[in-house]
Amino acid sequence: MDDDAFNSWGWRIPFLLSAVLVGVAMWIRLGLEESDEFTASKSEAPAESMPILEVLTRHWKTVLLAGGTFIATNGIAYAYMVYVLKYGETELGFSKTTMLFLLIASCPFWMAGMAFSAHKSDTLGRRTVYIRSSITLVVAAAVFFPLIDTAIVPVMLVSMIALASRSAAAPAHKRRCSPNCSPHTSATAERHSATRSAQSSAAVWPR
Numbered sequence: 001m002d003d004d005a006f007n008s009w010g011w012r013i014p015f016l017l018s019a020v021l022v023g024v025a026m027w028i029r030l031g032l033e034e035s036d037e038f039t040a041s042k043s044e045a046p047a048e049s050m051p052i053l054e055v056l057t058r059h060w061k062t063v064l065l066a067g068g069t070f071i072a073t074n075g076i077a078y079a080y081m082v083y084v085l086k087y088g089e090t091e092l093g094f095s096k097t098t099m100l101f102l103l104i105a106s107c108p109f110w111m112a113g114m115a116f117s118a119h120k121s122d123t124l125g126r127r128t129v130y131i132r133s134s135i136t137l138v139v140a141a142a143v144f145f146p147l148i149d150t151a152i153v154p155v156m157l158v159s160m161i162a163l164a165s166r167s168a169a170a171p172a173h174k175r176r177c178s179p180n181c182s183p184h185t186s187a188t189a190e191r192h193s194a195t196r197s198a199q200s201s202a203a204v205w206p207r
Contacts, residue, residue, distance in 0.1 A: 003096065069130070076141050077167040080160065084148060092151045102153070106160040113165030133169035140166040 034042075055063065081103065088099040121129040140162045147159035 006096065072134075073137065073167055076137065076163070079141075080144070080163045080167060084160070087145075087148070088156075092149070094151075098153070102157050102160050105157060106164040109161045110164040110168045114168035117169035129169070133166060137163075137166040137169070 085096070085099045085103065088094040088102075089096060117129055117133055140159075144159050144163050147155050150156070
């Protein structure tokens with residue numbers, strides 16, 4: 001595909017294909033059973049009319065904590081996924097196809113890094129995994145562009161794999177750091193929600 005075709009319509013293809021992933025995600029989600037605790041709380045009290053307000057007013061510290069820990073990793077991830085594509089074309093003279101190939105080839109390591117780190121967060125602890133992942137992410141980010149600037153494709157691929165796997169590892173625990181709020185207001189649900197949120201926050205940054 002030449003540049004004109006890609007800029008005209010080719011860039012839409014991945015977005016259209018992502019509809020398949022949406023369908024798969026819905027199939028997986030609809031096949032999951034709710035926990036006994038959630039089912040019990042749902043039957044005890046009506047749902048909150050505006051659950052977002054409950055999260056922001058009662059769990060705002062946890063929300064800020066989770067958001068703050070994500071800023072750095074998210075910024076580095078965009079440098080890896082977006083900026084380096086243009087950088088490779090304009091500064092190093094590579095074609096769009098070559099840069100996209102490097103990105104796509106490193107994406108499986110992103111997914112593997114997230115899955116592995118999420119598993120380790122359950123065995124080693126979220127705080128340990130987050131700190132170790134963040135340290136290695138800083139190292140990978142520091143050597144990323146020096147390795148990219150070598151303009152040697154295998155070396156560039158290694159640098160992108162390293163940054164991809166580390167970018168995915170740091171936020172792998174993120175679901176467990178967010179407030180696990182039940183959309184119901186019964187005393188039981190509130191108690192479990194508060195306890196879980198406190199445990200999630202303390203697991204990463206103890207008071």
